[in-house]
Amino acid sequence: MEYDLAIENTPETIPGGTGILLVHPSTGETDRIDTDFLKTDTDHRLVVSTRTTAREVAQKLDYYEVDRDTTDILDTLSVERGYSRRTSESVHYISAPDDTDALVQKVEWFLQNHEGKLRVSFDSITELAYYADEDNAREAVEAILDLLGEYDAVGLFHLAEEVHDADVVAGYRDLFEAVIELSEDGTVTVEF
Numbered sequence: 094m095e096y097d098l099a100i101e102n103t104p105e106t107i108p109g110g111t112g113i114l115l116v117h118p119s120t121g122e123t124d125r126i127d128t129d130f131l132k133t134d135t136d137h138r139l140v141v142s143t144r145t146t147a148r149e150v151a152q153k154l155d156y157y158e159v160d161r162d163t164t165d166i167l168d169t170l171s172v173e174r175g176y177s178r179r180t181s182e183s184v185h186y187i188s189a190p191d192d193t194d195a196l197v198q199k200v201e202w203f204l205q206n207h208e209g210k211l212r213v214s215f216d217s218i219t220e221l222a223y224y225a226d227e228d229n230a231r232e233a234v235e236a237i238l239d240l241l242g243e244y245d246a247v248g249l250f251h252l253a254e255e256v257h258d259a260d261v262v263a264g265y266r267d268l269f270e271a272v273i274e275l276s277e278d279g280t281v282t283v284e285f
Contacts (some may be wrong), residue, residue: 095136114269119253128157136209141167143220169177191225193233204244217251
């Protein structure tokens with residue numbers, strides 16, 4: 094299955110199973126790239142948030158006019174922080190942001206239970222590594238990439254470059270077949 098891309102400087106389409114690494118400065122404005130990825134040529138989408146709560150994700154999706162009726166949100170933070178939670182058919186929670194097994198299971202559940210063109214946004218690897226450590230974060234990302242291949246889905250994974258050691262960033266660059274780099278001034282460069 095081919096998926097259209099609406100991100101500047103990228104190919105017009107990518108095959109199912111593709112994971113894209115979005116490397117950005119920690120202060121970089123990634124919302125437009127993320128939402129352009131999510132709202133193009135998609136039947137269902139999942140936003141995995143290790144950085145913000147479901148409420149904040151929903152506000153971003155509404156602002157950028159991403160169809161909420163076909164979007165699921167996985168909030169990894171609210172339970173741990175004691176925030177109020179409104180579980181619904183499209184908003185899911187895990188008990189702690191370092192529970193990578195539960196996170197991967199929820200992604201697999203989403204992919205198993207939806208048909209058509211499926212996209213996953215993972216925001217962010219950096220925050221997951223903060224809670225779960227670099228090795229567990231890497232294992233979770235690898236597991237989700239395998240799931241994308243199994244279910245013919247595509248994914249966009251955020252990584253704040255300056256927070257990680259250079260060898261960790263290089264390892265992630267090698268893991269992904271596609272890398273989008275967002276510079277501090279908003280310039281987008283890509284390697285596909």
